[in-house]
Amino acid sequence: MADDSSPDRLDVLAVAPHPDDLEILCGGTLAKLVRQGYKVGIFDLTSGEPTPRGSLETRKKEAEEARRILGVPLRVNVELPNRVLMDGPDARFALATQFRKYRPNIVIVAAGRTPAASPDHHQGHLIGEAARFYSQLTKWDERFDGTSPYRVPHLVYAPFPFESEQRHWHSQFVVDISDTIDAKIAAVRAYESQFDSARFSRVEHMIRSANGFHGARCGYMYGELFALPTPVGAPDLVSLVNGSKGSLAPVQIPGKDHLPMG
Ligand SMILES: [Zn+2]
Structure with a gap:
């Protein structure tokens, strides 16, 4: 585990x-x-091409521009095939190799099924979970480019909008993005080949509506929804509930005369 002090290591x-x-x-x-x-890295499993209006060249430029706008220092393309992305051993090896190389504390996986959009989305979810498991395996280093085993401590889901099963994701939480919503919208706008101005205004409306809704549930102007594969463990109920600074109004303890019941 000497690599755990590597400067490549991502949070x-x-x-x-x-x-x-x-x-x-x-x-x-x-x-x-x-x-x-x-320290944050974005990993695209595919180039995203072909699409009706894009090309490899433009998509690459757009992805780089979006990376710059978000301020994320690292963007890696795993170079698996678009449109026919399938969960299977080779895709798992390819992504697990990146996990073993960059040894992240947290992996965020885009998750859920999108039957009205690309089937790649669901496959990416499966590949992400499987790669997290594979990353820790011993005696298989040659399948992972000679990298050494690494157990990713935490997996977080970023559910797709319109996720078809409306599944009851465990342990949902919302991150306050009120200060970065504009950077997010600008980064999406960088993908001009995917969103011409008519499409972009619909996408912007969808993003602001969804993020406005999720944020409002927690007292924020805008928020992004996440989920965990497990329940949240709480050694202390009070500190867990109070921990989400800003999302809860301070608890008002009524005087004895004002107790609503009994
Ligand atoms: Zn997609």
Whole structure:
């Protein structure tokens, strides 16, 4: 585990199938994490091409511009195939190799099924979970470019909007992105080949509505929704509830005369 002190080591590694997915799902949080001083990397499983209006060249430029706008220092393309992205051993090896190289504390995986959009999204979710498991395996270093085993401590889901199953994600939480919503919108706008001005205004409306809704639930102007694969463990109920600074009004303890009941 000597590599754990490597300068390449990331605090947060976020992964999704296509350049633009992470910007839409959690671009505000990624920009915020960078501003908070964390080391963040964006990992695109595919180039996102072909698409009706894009090209490899333009998509690459747009992804780089979006990275710059968010302030994320690292963007890696895992170079798996777009449109036919499938969970399977080779895709798992390819992503697990990145996990073993960058040894992140947290992996954010774009998650959920999107039957009205690309099937790559669901496959990326499966690949992300499997790669996290594979990353720790011993006696298989040759399958991971000679890197040494690494156990990713934490997995976080960034659910796709319109996730079809409306599943009851465990342990949902919302990150306040009120200060980075504009950077997020600008990063999505960088993908001009995907969003001409008519499409962009619909996408911006969708993002502001969804992030406005999730934020409002927690007392923020804008928020991004995440989930964990497990319940949150709480050694102390009070500190857990009070821990989400700013999202809860201070508890008012009524005087004895004003107790609503009994
Ligand atoms: Zn996508």
